[in-house]
Amino acid sequence: LLDALADQAAIAIERTRLAEDIDEARLLAETERLRSALLTSISHDLRTPLASIIGAITSLRSYGERYGAETRGELMATVQDEAERLNRFVGNLLDMTRLESGALELKSDYVDMSEIVGTALDRTAKIMHGHRVEIDLAVDLPMVKLDAVLMEQVLVNLLDNAAKYAPVGTTVKLEARHNDDEIVIDVVDEGPGIPQDALERVFDKFYRVRQGDRQRAGTGLGLAICRGFVEALGGRITATNRTDRAGAILRITFPKALAASVELLVGADHE
Numbered sequence: 001l002l003d004a005l006a007d008q009a010a011i012a013i014e015r016t017r018l019a020e021d022i023d024e025a026r027l028l029a030e031t032e033r034l035r036s037a038l039l040t041s042i043s044h045d046l047r048t049p050l051a052s053i054i055g056a057i058t059s060l061r062s063y064g065e066r067y068g069a070e071t072r073g074e075l076m077a078t079v080q081d082e083a084e085r086l087n088r089f090v091g092n093l094l095d096m097t098r099l100e101s102g103a104l105e106l107k108s109d110y111v112d113m114s115e116i117v118g119t120a121l122d123r124t125a126k127i128m129h130g131h132r133v134e135i136d137l138a139v140d141l142p143m144v145k146l147d148a149v150l151m152e153q154v155l156v157n158l159l160d161n162a163a164k165y166a167p168v169g170t171t172v173k174l175e176a177r178h179n180d181d182e183i184v185i186d187v188v189d190e191g192p193g194i195p196q197d198a199l200e201r202v203f204d205k206f207y208r209v210r211q212g213d214r215q216r217a218g219t220g221l222g223l224a225i226c227r228g229f230v231e232a233l234g235g236r237i238t239a240t241n242r243t244d245r246a247g248a249i250l251r252i253t254f255p256k257a258l259a260a261s262v263e264l265l266v267g268a269d270h271e
């Protein structure tokens with residue numbers, strides 16, 4: 001009887017091992033599939049701006065002397081815009097890698113939100129030049145303990161999206177206020193808004209809302225990075241739509257616990 005039981009146990013163990021092997025093989029195949037989908041998507045995103053750059057440079061070299069100054073200027077602008085887009089994309093990929101590998105080193109300090117907003121606006125001035133920008137920061141906004149560089153990148157990504165999805169000539173508002181519990185920062189635009197069923201998915205890596213032939217260049221990484229960064233900073237980020245008119249609201253909230261208390265600030269003055 002003991003021998004029979006031992007045999008049965010051995011068979012059961014062997015079956016489990018086989019099932020585990022199959023699970024592992026499936027997992028490996030799935031990982032491999034995702035990796036190659038990711039590479040295809042990244043290669044495509046790198047190729048589009050590269051094709052424009054090569055096209056513009058080839059045209060300039062072949063016919064540059066026959067072109068007028070205006071056409072030459074336009075071709076050079078294409079090269080610059082596309083190279084900057086490549087630069088942003090590579091920056092996004094690096095940010096994403098830092099996030100996912102856990103290599104994000106936070107340098108948290110008490111920072112003045114208006115300074116961060118100022119730097120983010122400087123960095124996006126070129127992309128935002130076709131939009132009106134309205135800034136509304138509460139005068140009594142407390143200092144917040146966070147990593148200024150990450151927070152700045154979050155605002156840059158949100159402003160970049162507002163400029164990309166809301167038509168030229170419309171207004172982009174950047175508002176910051178606070179209540180008893182939270183500090184709230186909104187980036188509000190007058191674009192098409194985000195479809196109701198995509199409000200959560202827009203924060204997924206590589207997710208992009210289909211916009212037919214009006215699809216704008218992008219990577220689908222911007223908001224995933226924003227969420228990763230904001231959560232690493234101790235806050236939350238959500239997307240909603242305006243109710244007064246068309247437009248998206250991207251909202252970041254930080255708990256008041258991250259804000260400098262009045263005593264702490266007074267203490268800091270005496271240092």
Ligand code: ADP
Nearest residue numbers: 161165193202208209218219220221222223248
């Ligand atoms: P990307 O802009 O590179 O596509 P994001 O992760 O920044 O990637 O955004 C994901 C998707 O969310 C975008 O493709 C777009 O469809 C939608 N989206 C983001 N911001 C806005 C906005 N301000 N207005 C409308 N749609 C937006």
